[in-house]
Amino acid sequence: MPRSSYVNGAYIPHKDASVHIEDRGYQLADGVYEVIACIHGHLADERGHLDRLQRSLSELDMNMPVQRNSLQFIMRELLRRNRLSNANIYIQVTRGEAKRDFPYPANSMGPSLVITTWPFQFDNQSKMEEGVKVVTVPDQRWKRPDIKTIALLPQVLAKQKAVEQGAYEAWMVDNEDFVTEGASSNAWIVTRAGTLVTRKATTDILRGVTRTAIDKIRKDLQIEMEERSFTPAESYEAVEAFSTSAVALVTPIIDIDGHKIGSGKPGEVTMRLYDEYISYVNGLRGEQLGWAA
Ligand code: PMP
Numbered sequence: 001m002p003r004s005s006y007v008n009g010a011y012i013p014h015k016d017a018s019v020h021i022e023d024r025g026y027q028l029a030d031g032v033y034e035v036i037a038c039i040h041g042h043l044a045d046e047r048g049h050l051d052r053l054q055r056s057l058s059e060l061d062m063n064m065p066v067q068r069n070s071l072q073f074i075m076r077e078l079l080r081r082n083r084l085s086n087a088n089i090y091i092q093v094t095r096g097e098a099k100r101d102f103p104y105p106a107n108s109m110g111p112s113l114v115i116t117t118w119p120f121q122f123d124n125q126s127k128m129e130e131g132v133k134v135v136t137v138p139d140q141r142w143k144r145p146d147i148k149t150i151a152l153l154p155q156v157l158a159k160q161k162a163v164e165q166g167a168y169e170a171w172m173v174d175n176e177d178f179v180t181e182g183a184s185s186n187a188w189i190v191t192r193a194g195t196l197v198t199r200k201a202t203t204d205i206l207r208g209v210t211r212t213a214i215d216k217i218r219k220d221l222q223i224e225m226e227e228r229s230f231t232p233a234e235s236y237e238a239v240e241a242f243s244t245s246a247v248a249l250v251t252p253i254i255d256i257d258g259h260k261i262g263s264g265k266p267g268e269v270t271m272r273l274y275d276e277y278i279s280y281v282n283g284l285r286g287e288q289l290g291w292a293a
Helices: 024-028 046-059 068-081 126-130 153-164 209-220 232-236 268-281
Strands: 004-007 010-013 031-039 087-094 112-119 132-138 169-173 179-182 186-190 196-198 225-227 240-245 249-256
Touching: 004 068, 010 068, 024 087, 031 046, 031 268, 046 068, 046 087, 046 209, 068 087, 068 112, 126 249, 132 153, 132 240, 153 169, 169 232, 169 249, 179 186, 186 209, 186 232, 196 209, 209 225, 209 240, 209 249, 209 268, 232 249, 240 268, 249 268
Parallel strands: 132 169, 132 249, 196 225
Antiparallel strands: 004 010, 004 112, 031 087, 087 112, 169 179, 186 196, 186 240, 240 249
């Protein structure tokens, strides 16, 4: 059975799925996206991701391309067609096809909606057992990283640097030498006192849906959290570190810029949060969240 993807109203064999060369996403990065994990058939924080999609679109003066319940249906239909219960779902909305010009087009064909899925082997990953390495790089993005735009060139370059240095993720650092976030994840450390530290979600970072879920879970577990900036130097001294995202889930970090973190093995608090997060997605920890603006 060939893999299917969704393009503007149709389920299409993945190899034939395409948009026009004058799509404004392709030409101008005029669009936004979301990634949602499906774990054991449960869409992780679906509501939070769809709320954030709507919010990103509204920052670009765009509406949802289809009704929210249609989008929910399409994602499930795509999972069904691809026979997936553990999957990543990618949703991209652009301002659509129009003659190339910078301002919003007066005569557009309407937005483009593309959805793809791929299998997600979230458990038994060696990175969960061994932890991963991170390198820091300058944060070279625009001033609105809180919008989940498809303009990802700074993150492409950051991740490439990470790969070249044998690392899994790049943590980006602002002009004041504070870590903003990972190239595609939120950045966390655990202090000696057992407190979680992650940057405050202003317009400097993407407010991760997974980050919000971890905040809720850590409250239930009575783990302290400080929302504040930290430097790479502080992270080298942390007892644990981890990244969160819909794809990384809660990924333990054991090395930052060549500095061993804690014992050099995935930390206890990190692994507990990972286990609790999986239970949460599976509905064993109360209701999932909407996205807090
Ligand atoms: N920051 C950035 C820059 C990201 O790209 C992502 C993942 N899309 C995140 C944080 C984590 O967000 P979420 O937990 O909603 O996947």
